Amino acid sequence: xxxxxxxxxxxxxxxxxxxxxxxxxxxxxxxxxxxxxxxxxxxxxxxxxxxxxxxxxxxxxxxxxxxxxxxxxxxxxxxxxxxxxxxxxxxxxxxxxxxxxxxxxxxxxxxxxxxxxxxxxxxxxxxxxxxxxxxxxxxxxxxxxxxxxxxxxxxxxxxxxxxxxxxxxxxxxxxxxxxxxxxxxxxxxxxxxxxxxxxxxxxxxxxxxxxxxxxxxxxxxxxxxxxxxxxxxxxxxxxxxxxxxxxxxxxxxxxxxxxxxxxxxxxxxxxxxxxxxxxxxxxxxx
Amino acid sequence: xxxxxxxxxxxxxxxxxxxxxxxxxxxxxxxxxxxxxxxxxxxxxxxxxxxxxxxxxxxxxxxxxxxxxxxxxxxxxxxxxxxxxxxxxxxxxxxxxxxxxxxxxxxxxxxxxxxxxxxxxxxxxxxxxxxxxxxxxxxxxxxxxxxxxxxxxxxxxxxxxxxxxxxxxxxxxxxxxxxxxxxxxxxxxxxxxxxxxxxxxxxxxxxxxxxxxxxxxxxxxxxxxxxxxxxxxxxxxxxxxxxxxxxxxxxxxxxxxxxxxxxxxxxxxxxxxxxxxxxxxxxxxxxxxxxxxxxxxxxxxxxxxxxxxxxxxxxxxxxxxxxxxxxxxxxxx
Numbered sequence: 001x002x003x004x005x006x007x008x009x010x011x012x013x014x015x016x017x018x019x020x021x022x023x024x025x026x027x028x029x030x031x032x033x034x035x036x037x038x039x040x041x042x043x044x045x046x047x048x049x050x051x052x053x054x055x056x057x058x059x060x061x062x063x064x065x066x067x068x069x070x071x072x073x074x075x076x077x078x079x080x081x082x083x084x085x086x087x088x089x090x091x092x093x094x095x096x097x098x099x100x101x102x103x104x105x106x107x108x109x110x111x112x113x114x115x116x117x118x119x120x121x122x123x124x125x126x127x128x129x130x131x132x133x134x135x136x137x138x139x140x141x142x143x144x145x146x147x148x149x150x151x152x153x154x155x156x157x158x159x160x161x162x163x164x165x166x167x168x169x170x171x172x173x174x175x176x177x178x179x180x181x182x183x184x185x186x187x188x189x190x191x192x193x194x195x196x197x198x199x200x201x202x203x204x205x206x207x208x209x210x211x212x213x214x215x216x217x218x219x220x221x222x223x224x225x226x227x228x229x230x231x232x233x234x235x236x237x238x239x240x241x242x243x244x245x246x247x248x249x250x251x252x253x254x255x256x257x258x259x260x261x262x263x264x265x266x267x268x269x270x271x272x273x274x275x276x277x278x279x280x281x282x283x284x285x286x
Numbered sequence: 287x288x289x290x291x292x293x294x295x296x297x298x299x300x301x302x303x304x305x306x307x308x309x310x311x312x313x314x315x316x317x318x319x320x321x322x323x324x325x326x327x328x329x330x331x332x333x334x335x336x337x338x339x340x341x342x343x344x345x346x347x348x349x350x351x352x353x354x355x356x357x358x359x360x361x362x363x364x365x366x367x368x369x370x371x372x373x374x375x376x377x378x379x380x381x382x383x384x385x386x387x388x389x390x391x392x393x394x395x396x397x398x399x400x401x402x403x404x405x406x407x408x409x410x411x412x413x414x415x416x417x418x419x420x421x422x423x424x425x426x427x428x429x430x431x432x433x434x435x436x437x438x439x440x441x442x443x444x445x446x447x448x449x450x451x452x453x454x455x456x457x458x459x460x461x462x463x464x465x466x467x468x469x470x471x472x473x474x475x476x477x478x479x480x481x482x483x484x485x486x487x488x489x490x491x492x493x494x495x496x497x498x499x500x501x502x503x504x505x506x507x508x509x510x511x512x513x514x515x516x517x518x519x520x521x522x523x524x525x526x527x528x529x530x531x532x533x534x535x536x537x538x539x540x541x542x543x544x545x546x547x548x549x550x551x552x553x554x555x556x557x558x559x560x561x562x563x564x565x566x567x568x569x570x571x572x573x574x575x576x577x578x579x580x581x582x583x584x585x586x587x588x589x590x591x592x593x594x595x596x597x598x599x600x601x602x603x604x605x606x607x608x609x610x611x612x613x614x615x616x617x618x619x
Contacts, residue, residue: 035398086584091398092343093584096541099534100580107574219530223409226402234399263417267410271391274403278394 015248030235046204075197233283352528354513381510544590
């Protein structure tokens with residue numbers, strides 16, 4: 001098992017990326033009770049925006065800052081003008097709306113950027129390698145894990161250590177009461193949705209150089225992110241951390257140990273969790 | 287004036303009569319399309335029993351459709367001399383078992399959780415269909431030939447489209463009528479009332495979990511039957527039959543037709559197949575239109591085509607009540 005450290009690090013990197021994608025998904029789901037099918041499509045949009053910015057300027061750090069901002073605006077517009085209008089009809093309509101949006105975004109991406117994979121190069125300092133555990137390892141994958149950890153810590157701090165976090169958590173429990181206390185709950189929800197979209201854009205920028213940028217990338221990660229949410233527990237941030245690391249490692253070592261079964265392993269885990277603890281590892285009982 | 291009670295029967299008889307004369311009126315190409323529409327109509331009706339009647343939004347209905355499609359294809363290839371009835375029966379048996387087992391796992395959750403889980407399970411089935419190359423043919427798919435239909439006293443050659451069309455019309459038509467009958471039974475009414483007020487149904491002594499499981503299994507078996515005919519119609523079965531796109535297809539059909547009535551989704555299937563056939567000739571951006579239709583309908587016409595028809599009908603008859611949009615609920619009384 002001389003490959004062990006390499007595969008372990010691969011698993012960490014993929015787990016980190018999975019966390020970035022599913023954190024936004026689980027946040028929106030936990031706060032607004034909206035399962036956003038368009039989340040992965042927005043992640044893909046982030047990756048393509050990043051590709052264009054890299055083509056024009058070659059600045060990775062710039063695209064890492066601009067793309068989430070663009071997605072934030074897109075998310076805010078979607079929430080304000082589309083999602084809020086169907087909110088009164090219940091969750092079926094919200095789901096269907098985001099589902100339709102996912103189709104539209106995917107098609108627009110194919111239209112604008114073409115239906116083929118695009119290679120993205122980070123270049124510069126991040127494109128190098130580093131000595132770790134006695135092996136030479138690409139620095140970029142470690143950067144992915146580090147940024148995922150940073151985002152996770154920041155989200156936890158905001159949610160549990162700030163006034164804004166208190167308002168958010170209160171709005172989940174009783175949005176009418178929070179509204180009555182003088183907080184603008186619709187605007188809070190718009191902010192949450194837009195923040196989720198920004199996170200997906202951030203994840204997209206990160207994913208670009210790791211996986212290639214192509215129109216199928218959305219569906220590929222969407223299912224994995226859903227499995228993370230199911231395993232970790234619906235709407236639970238801590239659950240998302242643990243589950244995405246488990247699934248990242250499972251994917252990575254699955255390829256090494258059982259190459260034919262690697263896909264099934266993830267679903268197997270999901271089924272086992274569902275049978276033993278239907279609400280997920282860290283989920284509250286409904 | 288015809289008694290209101292008899293109207294559905296007359297409507298069913300009218301549809302069958304209309305279907306029976308179609309081979310005389312339509313050319314080969316359109317008859318082909320009509321067969322597809324009838325198959326998808328059953329698929330959409332079964333889906334609407336979940337979405338419209340029970341209020342369960344499933345993103346995994348294609349696993350039953352695809353399971354039925356693959357069971358027919360695989361059994362026709364591997365079991366020599368299997369009759370048409372045998373293959374269809376196997377498909378229904380298989381999807382019933384799958385529906386019962388997956389339903390037991392999935393139905394523990396409701397609402398958006400349920401939607402997410404069914405999607406993940408659908409992805410699991412799709413992954414198996416893609417990877418298990420020796421049985422399902424993987425990316426290449428499976429080609430089959432329709433066996434002859436034996437009726438006991440005579441055998442009908444199924445190679446021609448017209449004879450297969452009549453076979454589809456009779457069997458699928460009967461299945462749709464059975465679904466309609468199901469909604470009128472005590473079981474169907476239970477499901478409907480569960481959607482409205484589950485707590486009260488529990489209080490009245492109904493075991494809502496078992497009712498829901500029975501409904502889920504039933505709709506799975508019906509979708510499996512539709513899938514079986516899908517394979518028989520195209521004489522080909524590929525992994526696309528079990529993909530999430532197939533679920534999206536039925537969702538769109540049901541939604542375009544309108545979830546509020548029993549007959550709406552059939553209309554949705556008609557519109558969908560016709561639109562897809564003509565739009566994909568004009569443009570290769572068909573999914574974009576699909577997405578736009580979705581968003582537009584959700585925002586402006588949540589009741590689907592049924593809502594538009596109802597509106598127009600009210601306009602002509604001079605009534606301005608909108609109570610008809612609750613036709614499903616009315617059917618309960």
